[in-house]
Amino acid sequence: MTPEEPSITPYPDGPLIVRGAINLRTSDGAPIPQKRRTIALCRCGLSTIKPFCDGTHRLSGFRTDD
Numbered sequence: 001m002t003p004e005e006p007s008i009t010p011y012p013d014g015p016l017i018v019r020g021a022i023n024l025r026t027s028d029g030a031p032i033p034q035k036r037r038t039i040a041l042c043r044c045g046l047s048t049i050k051p052f053c054d055g056t057h058r059l060s061g062f063r064t065d066d
């Protein structure tokens, strides 16, 4: 994998960590601006800034198998 190649890594009991250049879009296809090349995407469903993680998973007791 080259440094430019995007990767997605699940964080235990937390978000998906996305590294590298990706095109993040809404369900309508509109671009979602990214301020960083590494972002955390919510997978607990409780974030107030979806699709990004805001840390709420820690308070909710969200658990994953990985």
Ligand code: FES
Binding pocket: 014, 015, 016, 041, 042, 043, 044, 045, 046, 047, 052, 053, 054, 055, 056, 057, 058
């Ligand atoms: S995974 Fe962090 S708020 Fe949902």
